[in-house]
Amino acid sequence: MPSATLSFGRTHVTLELPLRANVLAAGPTPALDKPARHIERALAEPVGTPPLREIAKKKSSAVIVLSDFTRPVPHKIILPPLLKSIERAGIPREKIMLLFACGLHRPMSETEVIESLGWRIAEDYRVVNHRAEQQEDLAYVGDVEGIPLWISRTLQGADLKILTGLIEPHLMAGFSGGCKLVAPGVAGAETIRALHSPKFLEDPRCREGVVAENPLQDTVRAIAQEVGIDFIINVALNEAREITGVFAGHPVKAHDTGIAFCRQCQEVECEEADVVVATSAGWPLDATFYQAVKGLTAALPALKSGGTLFLVAECCEGLGSPPFREELATIDDADEYLNRITRRSEVKVDQWQLEELCRVLKKGSVIVYSPRLREEYEGAVFSFTNDLTEDVRGALERADSGARLNVIPQGPYVLLKRKGGIAQNF
Numbered sequence: 001m002p003s004a005t006l007s008f009g010r011t012h013v014t015l016e017l018p019l020r021a022n023v024l025a026a027g028p029t030p031a032l033d034k035p036a037r038h039i040e041r042a043l044a045e046p047v048g049t050p051p052l053r054e055i056a057k058k059k060s061s062a063v064i065v066l067s068d069f070t071r072p073v074p075h076k077i078i079l080p081p082l083l084k085s086i087e088r089a090g091i092p093r094e095k096i097m098l099l100f101a102c103g104l105h106r107p108m109s110e111t112e113v114i115e116s117l118g119w120r121i122a123e124d125y126r127v128v129n130h131r132a133e134q135q136e137d138l139a140y141v142g143d144v145e146g147i148p149l150w151i152s153r154t155l156q157g158a159d160l161k162i163l164t165g166l167i168e169p170h171l172m173a174g175f176s177g178g179c180k181l182v183a184p185g186v187a188g189a190e191t192i193r194a195l196h197s198p199k200f201l202e203d204p205r206c207r208e209g210v211v212a213e214n215p216l217q218d219t220v221r222a223i224a225q226e227v228g229i230d231f232i233i234n235v236a237l238n239e240a241r242e243i244t245g246v247f248a249g250h251p252v253k254a255h256d257t258g259i260a261f262c263r264q265c266q267e268v269e270c271e272e273a274d275v276v277v278a279t280s281a282g283w284p285l286d287a288t289f290y291q292a293v294k295g296l297t298a299a300l301p302a303l304k305s306g307g308t309l310f311l312v313a314e315c316c317e318g319l320g321s322p323p324f325r326e327e328l329a330t331i332d333d334a335d336e337y338l339n340r341i342t343r344r345s346e347v348k349v350d351q352w353q354l355e356e357l358c359r360v361l362k363k364g365s366v367i368v369y370s371p372r373l374r375e376e377y378e379g380a381v382f383s384f385t386n387d388l389t390e391d392v393r394g395a396l397e398r399a400d401s402g403a404r405l406n407v408i409p410q411g412p413y414v415l416l417k418r419k420g421g422i423a424q425n426f
């Protein structure tokens with residue numbers, strides 16, 4: 001019997017496939033040979049800006065913003081040529097800071113910092129976790145499109161401001177990377193809550209793959225311009241987490257170039273099916289259920305209304321933050337919760353991911369394969385499976401004799417486009 005290998009934490013889960021199954025996966029994208037050389041070339045020949053060394057010559061200090069543990073950004077490959085270029089331009093090592101864009105996520109542990117950067121960089125450079133709820137760490141920049149803008153004082157005080165990142169489909173901003181490293185990455189809690197309010201999330205343009213006229217992406221880019229970002233360097237990755245593209249230069253122009261590349265590599269056409277099995281692409285995106293929700297929203301174009309959506313996610317750290325767990329415990333019905341949060345003026349921390357979860361629940365039922373999570377969650381919003389293959393088979397039998405199955409092994413790293421229509425307009 002054919003089978004599919006599904007990402008699950010740092011390992012995999014095998015799903016036996018029935019005959020009427022469709023595996024939705026992007027074609028293989030070759031890794032760049034000697035990626036460090038491609039990074040050096042991108043820094044010297046960037047998109048829409050002078051070379052980084054020319055920009056850095058006029059500066060006396062630098063802050064490099066890095067993605068936190070929730071993104072598999074290959075910092076060990078990106079940073080050595082980037083740091084070398086800055087230092088050769090005249091900025092001394094002691095004036096360079098590495099700032100992890102934690103947003104409202106938990107801070108990076110010392111072990112995670114070393115795993116992300118390598119011990120040499122972690123030891124030789126000052127490394128800081130952004131703290132969104134520590135007011136003394138924030139600077140007020142002004143209002144941007146009606147949003148009070150609080151930004152890391154560390155970033156705001158630097159002469160040279162550089163963003164790194166990974167370009168991948170994102171459930172709200174269309175694609176990640178680019179200016180998202182500023183906000184929500186190193187923004188204050190008040191700013192983050194505003195950017196994740198129903199004002200944005202209930203807009204149908206704030207969806208995977210939508211960039212043009214996406215109000216969240218537009219606002220994030222306006223914030224980066226206000227902060228004065230000098231340069232970005234973003235990468236694209238394949239299924240093996242190897243670098244397939246490097247995009248450096250102007251915060252918007254380089255990002256758009258990378259988005260066009262990723263769209264070519266990651267878009268997959270699909271038809272709706274009665275049953276869908278999706279993942280959150282394994283570690284680190286499925287470390288918590290909070291992050292794993294991205295695997296659910298990405299799968300929506302492949303699911304028939306009223307269908308069943310299985311999520312395979314390890315959730316080794318459980319549900320997520322205390323605010324997320326507390327808010328999840330208040331949900332019994334998706335419609336009631338959505339009505340509740342759109343009526344109230346307060347935006348609670350992490351309610352936005354539950355808003356996205358409820359959008360999924362309005363279309364179909366959710367069943368989760370996660371032995372770890374089953375120990376923690378006892379609510380009724382979603383259920384669990386201990387035997388993925390058997391329960392998928394049962395869901396197909398309950399649908400009808402012609403029921404089809406869609407399987408998405410790499411979850412949100414695939415951008416689904418519905419045949420005959422646009423994937424995001426569901």
